[in-house]
Every structure is written in C-alpha cells, then in structure tokens.
Amino acid sequence: MKTWDKIIQASIELFNEHGERNVTTNHIAAHLGISPGNLYYHFRNKEDIILSIYEQYARNLILDTFPLMSDDIEPLDAIILYMDAVFQAMSKFRFFYANLPVLLAKNPSLREKYVEVQELISKRVSDMMISLRDAGMINFNDEELPDLVSILRLVNTFWLSFYQTQNMENEIDASVFYEGVLKILVILKPYTTEKALPEFLKARELYLARHEEARLAG
16 A cells, blocks of 8 residues: 555544544654655645545445346335445544544645535435335425525534534444434424335335434444
8 A cells, every 4th residue: 555545534523533633744654664754745634634535425426326226126216325435435534524623624625625525415415306206105395405504414514523513422334324224214203205104114114223223233
C-alpha cells in the first residue's frame, strides 16, 4: 500500500476512534511511524486529508451505493439496498457525520465538494422514489417529492449525531445503523400502497431482527 493510502486509512481509523478534533497530523504520522515531513509531502494539512477522505467517500456513495434501476430488481429492494449501503458507508466514515457543520465551516473546498455531491444524491434519491411510485409501491403527489427526499436525506445525514446527543454512551455499533434504517421505513410507511404493504412489513421485520441481533452482540 502506498504512503498516501496508508495516511488516508490511518486518518479514518483515528478520526473514528478518537474524534477528528482530537487527532493532529503529528498523531497520524506517529501512528504510522513516519515523520511529519513525510506526511506533509503528501498532504498540506489535516483539512487536506479530510477533503481527500470525503472525495473517497463520495465516490463510494455515488458509484457503489445507488443500485441501478432495472427490471431485474424490485424498486422496494432497490431503496432498501440503498439505505443499507448508506448506513454502512456512514459506519466507515462516521467521524465525518459526528462533526459535519464544523468540518464544512473550517474547509471551504470541502463545503463546495459536499454541496456538489449532495445535489447529485438528491437527484438519485428522487429518481428512486419516482421508480417506487411508478411500480405502485408508494404513492405521493409531485409537490411532496422535494420534501420527502429532504426528510429521507436528513435522517441519513444526521441520524448518528442525533443518536449520540440522546445517549450517555457514544459508542456506535451496527445496531445504531439498523435503527436508522428503521426510522426511514417509518417515514415511508404512510406512503406505502396496500399492494406493497406485505413486502414493506417483511422488510421492516428483517431490519428489526438485524437490529436486535446487533444489539445483543454489542
């Protein structure tokens, strides 16, 4: 593995474990056993590292997370696969969501990239919701779509920070992410058609079981 990649990987691990605010470039260099000068050869500062991490995350989110809509995949399966993948990505990059407003305020380049990526994500989530409606799985009016997409993305983006503010323990495990998926299913349930309700409830039972299994394992 190249030094650049090692720095990125180590930074993600340290930021997740200790919190981005508590980790300096010297900590990262020491963790890797390299000199600070070697680290600065690859990255100008910590903000530069975080920007590179977000670019990696954005590629993962856009290229790998969104299932391609086709006749071979049921629309409800597609959106559940999407939610599952989003929360898995959040698990890997959870430090980013724990301190999002501060990170964006400190780094204009990161904010610009973040806004650009989020606009693309909004479009893709909208397309998925429309595909669900076209398949007769959910029902909503056109004017409701922007708000529905915003609410879904709001839960995706800020579920971790909300959870951490509501609990004395800040440890994040798989059960927390499954709980986030269950919150999204609650949002979608009122829009679910009678035809799709049995499949929807089956998906909910699946995530309830996963949540309980992860909670007991934790």
